[in-house]
Amino acid sequence: MISVKEAFQKFRSGLELTEREQNDASRRQKDIRGYMDECFHVQRDFLTGSYKRWTKTKPLKDVDIFFVLGEDERPYRAKHPSVLLSRVEGKLVEKYGRDCVKCQRRSVSVEFGVAGEDERVLSFDVVPAYDKDHHYEIPDTNSKTGWTDTDPEIHAEKATAANKAFGGEWKGMVRMIKRWNVEKGKPVxxxxxxxxxxxxxxxxxxxxxxxxxxxSFLSSAAARIHEEWPEPARLGPPVSDIMATADKDQAKSALQQASDSAREAINLGRQGQNGEALKAYRRLFGDLFPLS
Ligand SMILES: Nc1ncnc2c1ncn2[C@@H]1O[C@H](COP(=O)(O)OP(=O)(O)OP(=O)(O)O)[C@@H](O)[C@H]1O
Ligand SMILES: [Mg+2]
Structure with a gap:
């Protein structure tokens, strides 16, 4: 039988993106890029967010693409952010259809079916951005000023440094933790x-x-979910600003429950009940956690 450590290593690798998924994403990105170039004065575009940092979990959704707009598009910056987002939305609807395009707080999402699979979708978050000093400004309909400063470079550097310090296991752990979150209906x-x-x-x-x-992560996260968690580059609003106190109460109890379940699974393993321990981890992380 597979050991607990082997099962976790297999689970971690299974959450890495396959070449096919990356090719699919890259092809769609080029498609969106070509079209955005026709509609707007785009200075440059790049993949970013957790996709770029290798901290995205499966199934692959919400791949972030920044479109840095040129001076011709500056006038939108003086208006409410919803004006720019609506304009991007309208253009994307013309090409991809009303049902596949949705306006969000900081971006416009575009959804595609995945070749050969009935239910799976691959989606992109199209983020219009402006250069500002050495970082970017993006629309943010939830913020008071309507715009949020962000620096994906710094987020990427911090993730890379953390991964290195953690023996190359940090990004894999983040993917697994995010998988737990999806499995439990996104309490966080x-x-x-x-x-x-x-x-x-x-x-x-x-x-x-x-x-x-x-x-250890889950119990500390439960203890500290009510704290304010600043954005790592100290440019944007706190990352913890989305959840209301009642949401945080729920997140705390989900994290605490998960920590308790992990403790029980650890005890099962210590008692030599390997098969039961693996099943307990599967209850925590879902069907992508391997039993063999
Ligand atoms: N409050 C914020 N202030 C500034 N930048 C932010 C803030 N929140 C997110 N970002 C940046 O925007 C990127 C995209 O946001 P998003 O919510 O898609 O997160 P993500 O890391 O890509 O996670 P997911 O796996 O859910 O897509 C983040 O990776 C981060 O670089
Ligand atoms: Mg993202």
């Missing part, structure tokens, strides 16, 4: 908050014991 929102918390709560060095690291 946004999922970027889990990544931000992991910068603090996954303390290096990695001890080699996944269950122990999870239990």
């Amino acid at each position: 929102r946004p999922s970027f908050l889990l990544e931000v918390m992991a910068l603090d709560l996954l303390r290096p060095p990695f001890g080699g014991d996944y269950p122990y690291e999870f239990e």
